Amino acid sequence: MSLSASAFESLEMKEVGRRFGGRDALVDLNLTIRAGEFIALLGPSGCGKSTALNCLAGLIPLTHGEILIDGKRIDLLPSEKRDFGMVFQNYALFPHLTVQKNIAFGLQMRNLPKAEIGRRVTEGLALVKLEEHARKLPGQLSGGQQQRVAIARAVVLEPRLVLMDEPLSNLDAKLRLEMRAEIRRLHQSLGLTTVYVTHDQEEALSLADRLVVLREGRVQQIGTPEELHNNPVNWHVADFMGYRNLIDVEVESVSGNLARVTGGGLSLNATLVQPAITGDTVRLAIRPSDLLVTSSATSTDGNKTFDALVNVVEYHGREFSVGVTTTMGHNLFVQAEVAPVPGEKVTLSVDPARALLYHSELEAMSSEQRELAEVRG
Amino acid sequence: MSNTTLTRPAPVTGPSKTAKAGSRLPPGERSLVASPGTWFVWAGIAAFFIFLFGIVLSVLVDSLGKPWFNTWLPENFTTSWYQQAWTRFNLTHIMGVTLLVAFSVVIISVVIGVPAAYVLARGSFPGKNVVMLLFLLPILIPPITYGIPLATVMYNFGLGRTILAVILVNLVPSVPFVIITMTPFIEQINPAIENAARMCGANMRRVFTKILAPLLIPGILAASILVLVRTVGMFDLTFLVSGPNSDTLVVAIYRAMTAAGGGESRQLISAMGVLYTAMMLIILIIALRFINPTQLVAQVKEARED
Amino acid sequence: MTATTLTSSRAKSSASLSHRLAERGISARLLLLVPALVFAIGLFVYPFLYGLGLTFQPLPATQAQWGGGLFANYLAFFRDAFTFDSVWITMRLALPVALFNVLISIPIAFKLRNKFRGKRTLQALLVLPITLGTVLTAQGLLIFAGRQGWLNRFLIDSGIIDQPLQLVNNYLGVMFSLIISGFPFAYLLISSYLSGIDPSLEAAARTLGANWKQRFLRVTLPLLAPGIATTFILTFVLAFSVFPSARLVGDASGETRVLALMAYRSFGEQLDYAMASTIAIMMGMVELIVVAIVLLGRSLLYKGSTGGKG
Numbered sequence: 001m002s003l004s005a006s007a008f009e010s011l012e013m014k015e016v017g018r019r020f021g022g023r024d025a026l027v028d029l030n031l032t033i034r035a036g037e038f039i040a041l042l043g044p045s046g047c048g049k050s051t052a053l054n055c056l057a058g059l060i061p062l063t064h065g066e067i068l069i070d071g072k073r074i075d076l077l078p079s080e081k082r083d084f085g086m087v088f089q090n091y092a093l094f095p096h097l098t099v100q101k102n103i104a105f106g107l108q109m110r111n112l113p114k115a116e117i118g119r120r121v122t123e124g125l126a127l128v129k130l131e132e133h134a135r136k137l138p139g140q141l142s143g144g145q146q147q148r149v150a151i152a153r154a155v156v157l158e159p160r161l162v163l164m165d166e167p168l169s170n171l172d173a174k175l176r177l178e179m180r181a182e183i184r185r186l187h188q189s190l191g192l193t194t195v196y197v198t199h200d201q202e203e204a205l206s207l208a209d210r211l212v213v214l215r216e217g218r219v220q221q222i223g224t225p226e227e228l229h230n231n232p233v234n235w236h237v238a239d240f241m242g243y244r245n246l247i248d249v250e251v252e253s254v255s256g257n258l259a260r261v262t263g264g265g266l267s268l269n270a271t272l273v274q275p276a277i278t279g280d281t282v283r284l285a286i287r288p289s290d291l292l293v294t295s296s297a298t299s300t301d302g303n304k305t306f307d308a309l310v311n312v313v314e315y316h317g318r319e320f321s322v323g324v325t326t327t328m329g330h331n332l333f334v335q336a337e338v339a340p341v342p343g344e345k346v347t348l349s350v351d352p353a354r355a356l357l358y359h360s361e362l363e364a365m366s367s368e369q370r371e372l373a374e375v376r377g
Numbered sequence: 378m379s380n381t382t383l384t385r386p387a388p389v390t391g392p393s394k395t396a397k398a399g400s401r402l403p404p405g406e407r408s409l410v411a412s413p414g415t416w417f418v419w420a421g422i423a424a425f426f427i428f429l430f431g432i433v434l435s436v437l438v439d440s441l442g443k444p445w446f447n448t449w450l451p452e453n454f455t456t457s458w459y460q461q462a463w464t465r466f467n468l469t470h471i472m473g474v475t476l477l478v479a480f481s482v483v484i485i486s487v488v489i490g491v492p493a494a495y496v497l498a499r500g501s502f503p504g505k506n507v508v509m510l511l512f513l514l515p516i517l518i519p520p521i522t523y524g525i526p527l528a529t530v531m532y533n534f535g536l537g538r539t540i541l542a543v544i545l546v547n548l549v550p551s552v553p554f555v556i557i558t559m560t561p562f563i564e565q566i567n568p569a570i571e572n573a574a575r576m577c578g579a580n581m582r583r584v585f586t587k588i589l590a591p592l593l594i595p596g597i598l599a600a601s602i603l604v605l606v607r608t609v610g611m612f613d614l615t616f617l618v619s620g621p622n623s624d625t626l627v628v629a630i631y632r633a634m635t636a637a638g639g640g641e642s643r644q645l646i647s648a649m650g651v652l653y654t655a656m657m658l659i660i661l662i663i664a665l666r667f668i669n670p671t672q673l674v675a676q677v678k679e680a681r682e683d
Numbered sequence: 684m685t686a687t688t689l690t691s692s693r694a695k696s697s698a699s700l701s702h703r704l705a706e707r708g709i710s711a712r713l714l715l716l717v718p719a720l721v722f723a724i725g726l727f728v729y730p731f732l733y734g735l736g737l738t739f740q741p742l743p744a745t746q747a748q749w750g751g752g753l754f755a756n757y758l759a760f761f762r763d764a765f766t767f768d769s770v771w772i773t774m775r776l777a778l779p780v781a782l783f784n785v786l787i788s789i790p791i792a793f794k795l796r797n798k799f800r801g802k803r804t805l806q807a808l809l810v811l812p813i814t815l816g817t818v819l820t821a822q823g824l825l826i827f828a829g830r831q832g833w834l835n836r837f838l839i840d841s842g843i844i845d846q847p848l849q850l851v852n853n854y855l856g857v858m859f860s861l862i863i864s865g866f867p868f869a870y871l872l873i874s875s876y877l878s879g880i881d882p883s884l885e886a887a888a889r890t891l892g893a894n895w896k897q898r899f900l901r902v903t904l905p906l907l908a909p910g911i912a913t914t915f916i917l918t919f920v921l922a923f924s925v926f927p928s929a930r931l932v933g934d935a936s937g938e939t940r941v942l943a944l945m946a947y948r949s950f951g952e953q954l955d956y957a958m959a960s961t962i963a964i965m966m967g968m969v970e971l972i973v974v975a976i977v978l979l980g981r982s983l984l985y986k987g988s989t990g991g992k993g
Contacts, residue, residue: 526734
């Protein structure tokens with residue numbers, strides 16, 4: 001299978017929403033996917049990501065909005081006519097069919113000639129390296145192997161869109177990393193447009209061209225991994241992107257987009273991502289790797305420093321994950337290259353550009369923000 | 378990686394043709410009113426219910442009418458049939474026997490069956506398959522096949538026509554039933570729970586009374602209700618060993634229907650029938666207030682929402 | 684050197700006897716099984732074997748009539764047309780009814796699979812006949828479907844027929860009775876097997892382009908097949924054992940002279956316990972043969988798991 005010519009230019013989800021049982025499972029999802037892109041839908045459970053995927057697949061109906069491919073509506077089509085491939089979380093392999101027959105199923109539904117089906121199945125098996133398991137039943141395969149069969153079954157059709165519903169969540173950690181590389185390799189060589197649902201931000205960051213972060217049915221941010229990682233748009237996205245240090249602080253003074261904040265045992269300059277005025281309570285978000293241990297007296301680059309007491313030191317091979325407590329009893333996480341001793345006092349500083357300030361309450365993205373995300377994306 | 382590019386199917390442009398009858402449904406929802414197959418199914422269900430309600434209603438009306446031969450409805454309505462039936466067939470005694478038999482069977486089969494189910498659910502031991510087969514057979518074999526030899530033995534032991542014999546014969550299908558329904562129920566209780574209790578210092582008896590029993594109660598109650606209903610309704614086995622003093626209600630009705638001389642008056646029988654149904658319904662209603670029979674049946678989740 | 688080899692051969696297992704037994708599953712826990720085993724052997728195995736033994740002790744009258752010494756009962760069973768015909772009579776009733784009940788349950792179980800308003804009520808009503816029982820159903824049929832009953836009245840009054848239909852006291856009566864009591868049972872079983880099939884399998888088939896018919900034939904039916912076979916077996920056993928209905932709404936001396944009735948006749952009326960046991964056991968045999976055929980067919984066609992909690 002070569003890099004096939006894409007069957008569409010763009011897939012557009014317009015104001016897609018689903019209301020079920022009195023609850024909004026998904027609200028106002030606006031997303032334009034370009035051919036060949038790898039999109040990750042990311043969020044905690046219940047955030048609506050699986051709902052969005054199932055709506056795309058046609059397995060559940062929309063209560064609001066449209067889905068269009070190159071301008072033509074497809075949300076009224078039943079799943080069997082959409083020409084999307086789907087990989088399910090529990091693989092959903094047909095237990096009564098061999099690996100070969102599982103992979104051949106979709107091709108048979110298309111009434112392709114037998115020789116053609118045989119050829120493509122062989123290619124599919126080679127693609128996921130399961131040639132010698134062709135005649136086995138799914139019950140005889142391991143989790144990782146079943147997963148690969150599920151993937152082969154979906155991609156062998158060369159669908160115009162591949163949907164993946166948390167395919168790696170049932171695998172153990174090592175296998176997950178291997179399969180992640182597999183999926184990346186497949187995407188690079190086949191170039192199939194993919195929508196991938198996961199709750200694991202590391203997975204999403206490593207696989208996706210663009211991410212969509214969801215929370216309680218609403219889009220929080222759409223962007224490339226770099227954008228989300230460096231410029232999260234609210235504290236929820238920041239939290240999800242690994243900004244483990246979240247402290248509620250008070251704004252003492254504002255100048256431009258910088259603010260002086262105090263709270264939780266520290267006082268420093270930080271960047272306002274969302275606007276605020278003096279006296280506001282805002283949330284400070286800092287990545288563990290941005291909190292730097294300095295020698296006490298001097299503050300590098302004139303940044304403010306603050307003191308903390310070391311609690312726990314975890315060894316992570318190349319660096320250490322250090323848990324500290326501030327003078328006000330607030331717990332923080334620092335990534336350090338040299339291990340301090342538990343009980344020791346350390347001095348920490350942070351570059352104001354990497355200390356981000358957000359509103360404490362989340363609100364829905366305004367329409368301007370949405371359009372901005374669209375354009376940027 | 379070969380270099381062939383394959384033709385793909387032409388993209389579908391309009392709405393699909395699968396939704397018939399002019400109803401255009403969003404994907405994922407299937408209409409209840411569409412294909413001829415659905416009409417067939419609803420017609421079949423309707424026919425079934427016509428017969429069912431017809432039967433029940435006929436018996437009910439018959440029991441209240443006096444007389445009823447050539448007309449749509451009886452000429453007069455009366456409850457005298459009930460009083461007549463009650464005294465004529467000594468229904469107090471018969472009801473008593475029925476309930477005694479039924480509850481005895483339930484209690485004995487639970488006491489015997491649940492421990493056996495526990496052993497079968499938890500362990501494997503040499504001969505386990507044979508034992509399982511042994512408990513499966515009474516359910517697969519028609520009651521007459523083992524009932525007649527069993528009844529012969531009962532008579533040989535002088536137990537013919539006694540209540541004890543009725544209880545004993547009804548045990549034969551009931552104990553395996555309890556075992557077969559409780560075994561998977563126990564299997565789905567995580568065995569690690571028992572281990573956890575043992576690590577906390579509980580001995581076998583305590584594990585059973587404090588941990589297992591409370592978890593088993595819903596299943597036991599559900600199985601008990603099914604055994605109760607089956608025993609009250611059991612005809613074949615009881616008929617073989619019962620006599621005038623030990624008939625259950627079902628057998629009494631049968632005897633009345635087949636009595637020499639063309640059977641007892643039809644309306645008397647209908648009255649008895651209504652009483653029987655009433656008794657059954659009361660048992661079920663009381664029971665269903667306390668238990669949920671679907672506890673015994675596994676369900677697969679349907680939700681696609683997340 | 685010899686000392687060590689001696690000790691090594693003696694040290695095959697240093698575990699105590701009770702541990703070794705426990706490894707194989709034998710422990711005090713097995714005692715819990717004893718009451719059930721006593722019950723099974725005392726009330727099932729022993730009487731059955733006793734009955735079996737009885738079949739080889741024919742009454743002198745039987746021996747005189749049919750010869751064959753010990754096997755006189757069996758000879759009588761096969762040679763006496765009155766008795767042997769009842770095998771065919773019972774089969775003629777049980778097989779079609781069982782097939783009908785199972786086949787009808789399948790589309791109904793499918794249609795009632797999705798949630799809709801009133802589903803619970805409908806299901807409760809469908810299960811109602813199980814509480815009615817065969818005797819009640821028989822009485823009801825006699826009244827409802829009798830010559831003067833509402834069914835015939837309706838058909839005559841609306842001009843569909845001229846003469847009342849003979850729907851009871853014949854084959855039809857028993858057939859109706861068996862369907863009314865057998866269908867809910869078959870439906871319950873098939874319905875629960877159906878719900879045991881993982882729904883994501885059908886979703887997967889849909890995303891692979893399978894339409895309704897293809898999904899049914901290629902995915903659902905193969906996975907349901909074992910359940911259908913089991914349901915058929917159980918429904919057939921129920922129908923084959925028909926007893927009171929054959930007498931109450933059937934024609935006990937003619938069309939519906941089923942095996943159960945014949946066995947009872949020997950037992951309760953003729954007091955020929957040996958012959959009664961013979962008929963009873965032969966009845967079990969015939970049924971076992973049918974069950975074996977179905978199971979054989981099922982194992983030939985069936986591969987793999989049911990893909991769920993089925």
